[in-house]
Amino acid sequence: MTFYSILLMLIFPFLACGETVRVAVASNFASTMEKIKEAFEALSSHELAMSYGSTGKLYAQIRNGAPYDLFLAADVERPMRLEREERAVSGSRFTYAFGRLVLWSPTLAIEEGAVLKSADFRFLALANPKLAPYGEAARAVLLKLALWDSLMSEKRIVVGENIGQTFQFVKSGNAQIGFVARSQIIDLGLKGAWEVPPDWYDPIEQQGVLLSDSPGAKALCRFLASEQGLALISKGGYRVP
Amino acid sequence: MLNHADMMAWVVTLKLALVTTLILLVLGTPIAWWLSRTHWRYKFVLEALIALPLVLPPTVLGFYLLLTLGPNGPIGGALQWFGGDSLAFTFSGLVVGSVLYSFPFVVQPLQNAFTAVGLRPLEAAATLGASRWDQFWSIVVPMTRPAFLTAMVLGFAHTVGEFGVVLMIGGNIPGETQVLSIAIYEHVEGLEYENAHWLAGGLLLLSFSVLSIVYCLNRRFRGVWI
Amino acid sequence: MMGMEVDLVVRHGDFRLDAVFTVQSTGVTVLFGASGCGKTSLLRAIAGLDRHKGVIRFGETLWQDKNTFIPAYQRGIGYVFQEASLFEHLDVLGNIAYGAKRMAKGRGRLSLPKVIELLGLEGLVERSVEQLSGGERQRVAIARAIAMNPRVLLMDEPLASLDRARKHQLLPYFDRLRKELGLPIIYVSHSMDEVARLADRIVLIKNGGVRAEGGESDIHGRNNLYEEFNDQPETILERVVLG
Numbered sequence: 097m098t099f100y101s102i103l104l105m106l107i108f109p110f111l112a113c114g115e116t117v118r119v120a121v122a123s124n125f126a127s128t129m130e131k132i133k134e135a136f137e138a139l140s141s142h143e144l145a146m147s148y149g150s151t152g153k154l155y156a157q158i159r160n161g162a163p164y165d166l167f168l169a170a171d172v173e174r175p176m177r178l179e180r181e182e183r184a185v186s187g188s189r190f191t192y193a194f195g196r197l198v199l200w201s202p203t204l205a206i207e208e209g210a211v212l213k214s215a216d217f218r219f220l221a222l223a224n225p226k227l228a229p230y231g232e233a234a235r236a237v238l239l240k241l242a243l244w245d246s247l248m249s250e251k252r253i254v255v256g257e258n259i260g261q262t263f264q265f266v267k268s269g270n271a272q273i274g275f276v277a278r279s280q281i282i283d284l285g286l287k288g289a290w291e292v293p294p295d296w297y298d299p300i301e302q303q304g305v306l307l308s309d310s311p312g313a314k315a316l317c318r319f320l321a322s323e324q325g326l327a328l329i330s331k332g333g334y335r336v337p
Numbered sequence: 338m339l340n341h342a343d344m345m346a347w348v349v350t351l352k353l354a355l356v357t358t359l360i361l362l363v364l365g366t367p368i369a370w371w372l373s374r375t376h377w378r379y380k381f382v383l384e385a386l387i388a389l390p391l392v393l394p395p396t397v398l399g400f401y402l403l404l405t406l407g408p409n410g411p412i413g414g415a416l417q418w419f420g421g422d423s424l425a426f427t428f429s430g431l432v433v434g435s436v437l438y439s440f441p442f443v444v445q446p447l448q449n450a451f452t453a454v455g456l457r458p459l460e461a462a463a464t465l466g467a468s469r470w471d472q473f474w475s476i477v478v479p480m481t482r483p484a485f486l487t488a489m490v491l492g493f494a495h496t497v498g499e500f501g502v503v504l505m506i507g508g509n510i511p512g513e514t515q516v517l518s519i520a521i522y523e524h525v526e527g528l529e530y531e532n533a534h535w536l537a538g539g540l541l542l543l544s545f546s547v548l549s550i551v552y553c554l555n556r557r558f559r560g561v562w563i
Numbered sequence: 564m565m566g567m568e569v570d571l572v573v574r575h576g577d578f579r580l581d582a583v584f585t586v587q588s589t590g591v592t593v594l595f596g597a598s599g600c601g602k603t604s605l606l607r608a609i610a611g612l613d614r615h616k617g618v619i620r621f622g623e624t625l626w627q628d629k630n631t632f633i634p635a636y637q638r639g640i641g642y643v644f645q646e647a648s649l650f651e652h653l654d655v656l657g658n659i660a661y662g663a664k665r666m667a668k669g670r671g672r673l674s675l676p677k678v679i680e681l682l683g684l685e686g687l688v689e690r691s692v693e694q695l696s697g698g699e700r701q702r703v704a705i706a707r708a709i710a711m712n713p714r715v716l717l718m719d720e721p722l723a724s725l726d727r728a729r730k731h732q733l734l735p736y737f738d739r740l741r742k743e744l745g746l747p748i749i750y751v752s753h754s755m756d757e758v759a760r761l762a763d764r765i766v767l768i769k770n771g772g773v774r775a776e777g778g779e780s781d782i783h784g785r786n787n788l789y790e791e792f793n794d795q796p797e798t799i800l801e802r803v804v805l806g
Binding site: 150152153156159218219221224226227248251253254255256257264265268269270271 | 403404406407408409413422423425426504506508509510511512513523525526527528
Binding site: 460461462465467475 | 610611612634635636637639640641642644648649650651652661662665666707708711717
């Protein structure tokens with residue numbers, strides 16, 4: 097097989113050119129992914145086309161036939177389900193990062209979470225717990241602090257469709273405080289943010305899974321596990337596996 | 338069948354549609370009247386502004402509303418200065434968004450119908466002792482009843498179906514800003530198809546019934562039709 | 564003196580009409596002239612439907628001058644348009660009663676049955692407007708205008724849109740109006756037939772101004788006038804004025 101591949105590559109040089117890899121990426125990984133795309137495309141002949149969204153939404157789309165080559169989710173469950181439902185290449189599941197939840201407010205002092213008990217904020221933003229793992233983690237934290245029910249009944253919790261929208265709510269000041277991904281505020285120098293102790297919530301293990309045979313997708317997976325890739329991911333505000 | 342959150346979504350949606358339609362009638366009628374009578378050479382500017390929601394993606398409208406109503410924006414900032422609260426993530430905020438979003442659907446049918454009335458009936462009424470106010474209520478309104486009905490129905494239905502604007506400025510708060518379209522969306526995204534069916538089916542039934550009644554009633558009205 | 568004094572400059576783009584004349588407090592005054600001479604514009608200005616520069620005085624009331632303008636609905640006028648312009652959403656009775664409901668204060672009511680009888684509308688009272696013929700519509704329009712007991716009745720070529728047969732049918736009603744109501748009527752027309760039949764006074768409009776006003780004595784011998792009709796209004800009037 098290798099002989100014929102080499103033969104083909106010699107006779108038809110343009111076959112050796114890269115293809116476009118379609119990647120579905122969880123919103124929280126967006127800015128990190130942009131940097132990865134830059135580095136990856138410099139090294140290989142492949143091009144990346146990214147679609148961002150909440151993990152749940154992307155999962156639903158893939159399940160209904162959306163033509164992605166690789167899915168980088170923000171949890172374990174969705175990639176696992178896809179494997180079980182035989183929509184993914186079996187055995188291709190891998191963990192590419194661990195998400196870090198932060199509580200962030202550009203205007204209020206966080207005081208290690210004590211602010212949540214106060215009446216200083218009108219609205220607290222988090223991602224939709226049904227659709228986004230960071231939202232689920234935030235809900236877990238609030239349940240642990242016994243604040244979920246009271247804040248819900250006071251209608252002070254606003255839910256973003258994905259973590260990106262959640263970030264927007266806080267950044268625009270419409271929500272005074274919110275649970276976002278550390279990766280989202282790393283470019284702001286982490287000002288006004290407090291990292292929630294990891295043992296307060298189940299680890300946000302972010303897994304990826306191959307959806308097709310695309311060689312470009314495989315190359316990307318290898319890159320994500322490489323030293324250079326891991327460095328970029330860590331710099332992006334995640335813990336690396 | 339329907340859980341508590343879904344029931345609340347119905348209530349919020351219907352409340353929003355009713356309040357919005359009412360406000361649109363009160364605000365939209367005088368504006369439509371003025372537009373149909375004025376000869377101001379820059380009238381087209383106002384008409385274009387009003388028609389914007391017809392062509393802009395609702396998310397654009399919602400996005401700018403979020404910025405404007407937020408504490409850093411002109412309206413939100415002014416409100417806070419007066420000691421009020423921001424309108425984002427509130428029912429009132431949704432009303433503001435819905436009114437802007439459905440404005441052309443109310444103003445345009447009315448404006449067309451008012452223009453079609455023409456000058457002569459009003460001149461005749463004036464010679465018979467009717468003041469402008471009197472002319473409006475005794476001549477224009479009866480003659481344009483179908484258009485009023487159309488405007489109300491369009492405004493109502495358009496608000497019920499609103500999604501993009503609410504998505505941006507609603508915050509998805511059950512009982513406050515979670516409307517049917519958002520609830521359905523959430524169910525679908527979360528693969529809760531049965532809940533989605535119940536809500537979506539109910540909405541479809543409601544819309545169809547309302548429209549049928551309106552079109553049936555419309556045949557009974559003589560007078561100016563758009 | 565309950566007559567009307569008119570001193571207006573009517574302008575439309577390049578067109579200009581200087582109209583200075585008086586209207587008596589009783590009888591039919593015809594504003595007579597060729598098409599396009601501005602007589603309709605003049606009538607509308609008198610009604611207050613359009614505003615032009617000048618002064619209009621009605622009896623002791625100042626309707627219009629440089630600083631004042633009383634709008635149409637407050638002048639207590641009745642107006643009949645060339646096309647009946649009835650209200651489509653009301654039936655015949657509704658149309659006739661419309662003005663009666665909005666009468667100026669202090670005016671006595673004209674009884675609706677009398678008005679209906681005057682214009683021969685007894686059988687039509689509950690019809691809807693669409694079912695009426697052209698002649699019937701004009702009669703309803705006239706009934707509507709007089710039901711509010713106006714101080715003056717303005718009519719803009721009310722027979723113009725009707726065929727000859729209908730015109731002849733309607734003219735007797737106008738005679739009755741003249742005789743039984745005793746209110747001043749200002750009637751716009753370009754038809755010699757109508758002038759001859761109806762006018763107590765004529766205001767001749769030509770070339771941007773009022774060329775002649777014919778009083779009672781000038782219309783002496785009106786029946787001869789009718790026979791000599793030959794489409795040259797000023798010739799006939801000169802004859803009238805001179806002899």
